[in-house]
Amino acid sequence: MKVFAFHRLKVYWPLYVMAIPGIVFLIVFKFIPLGGAVIAFKDYSVFQGFDDSPWVGLKHFKTLFDHPDFARVFGNTLMLGFLKLVLVFPFPVLLALMINEIRKSALKKGIQTALYIPHFLSWVIVGGILFDFFSLSGLFNIVIGWFGLEPVLAMQESDYFRPIYAISSIWRDAGWGTVVYMAAISAIDPQLYESAMIDGASKLRQVRHITFPLLLPTVLVLFLLEIGNFLDLGFDQVFNLLTPMTYSVGDILDTYVFRTGIQQAQYSFATAVGLFQSVIGFILVFVFNKLSKKVSDGGLW
């Protein structure tokens, strides 16, 4: 047995050496921070570190739930998460179904290229484009001026923040989101369409009775992943669309954690906020996974 182990080591040692940098990376950048989440239940001090800081139980969570900011920030987060799920999520599905109907491949390619490009721009850039687009002399105000409407500074107006959030999400990512669905559609057996055509099924019926049902499992999986990220709206996006005038509706958990945790150094408190966010996300995935298993065979696990 010992000889065997020695032999293993002699032949296989390079595999273990290769894995070392990756293991170190996972420990440092993923698992230590994950373990560090315990400071939500401690009074973190820089000198004592994650392990030795004193336990304080649920103190920070109590402060959090009593805090007047919390209701507002959590409400904003829920609202934007809801918009993302209801308005933004279905877009790539519909786009993919439509793109699939285009037969001319040059046109199809052109449309896809145009729709994918915004995905590769950072939110700083997208923010810059939007601020320009909605500025007083920007295209938006010029166009509404043609209809005799008064100019608005939409980016500085709290009523416009949520629509702009939703539209910018669609603008940047809906096109790219079609890629996964297009892949799923192209995997559908063409014989199904052939026999449907022989039976005289129209295009619409083919979409309704073949493409859509076969696409549904993919939609479901992505929907579950999206639910898990329900409170995870994307720091970059909101931070870059936010102005002091839109704080009342645009301040979300991510930006709140940044302000309290990183800028004001309330480490334990901000960790409690972050942990709350993760736990809610996990519960949502768990519940919806159960539900989706009841409704269909699909699900994440």
Added chain:
Amino acid sequence: MVESKRERALVTGVTIFLILFSIAAIIPLISVISTSFSSKSVVDMNLVTLWPKEFTLDSWKYIIDRPDLWRSFFLTVGTTVIGTILALLMTALFAYPLSKSEFRWGSVIMVCVVIAMIFKAPIVPYFLTVRSIGLYDNPLVLILPHILNPFNLIIMRTFFKQFPKELEEAAFLEGCGYFRMLFHFVLPLSKAVMATLALFYGVVLWNQFQHPLFFLQDTNWFPLQIKIRQFITDDSVMMAGTASTVNLNYNERTLRAATVIFAIIPIIIVYPFLQKYFVKGAMLGSVKG
């Protein structure tokens, strides 16, 4: 099979809708481009829509003369190139043993990778950890946290697993070790997946915003995205170096437009060549769920 009139009308309608939708996707970009090439006076008079008026390169000249912008630009080019190379090396080195059944730790590590993917650590303990290893106000924070991504790791491992076993067995009989195997046989045959992952890593490195915002104070190490944000939100940073704006042919808005386009140009240049790899990669990812 003859399509009915109604169906053809439907397809035409869908096509027109999609064309309009793609134009809408491009219009804001075009509007910013034309603003950057127009003079201050026409922009202020709300005359610039989709085509530059009173064409001028003054905003661009101003932007191009800003040494701090170029510094950020080259810093970002550097961190993107070095970071991408390191990330590919790191991912390949880790994915290769994980694709081998004789690697005993494989299954345990894969579980850890999936856990790391599902449970994201709250940002504050992450911040404290990264700071404690000396990456605060250190330009390496632009590279090191991005050199391994669990999702990309799984893509590469899946790809390595599909390699024909016979090839490797023959090489082993010739006395070839695992390192030579990886670098001389496996990687040269993995160009497609390497290109895709290079793009995924490259885009993240180029567009990164959160890490420099959280970790960097020293303006000398500001990468392009942070610099652009400063230009967009802080007119005093952007207009630094201009004494008065009275006689100039540009203003804050045309400069902002030029800055935004400046940062997009590299992406627009490489995009057409690399589009097919992006799409392939996204599909690879989707197969894994």
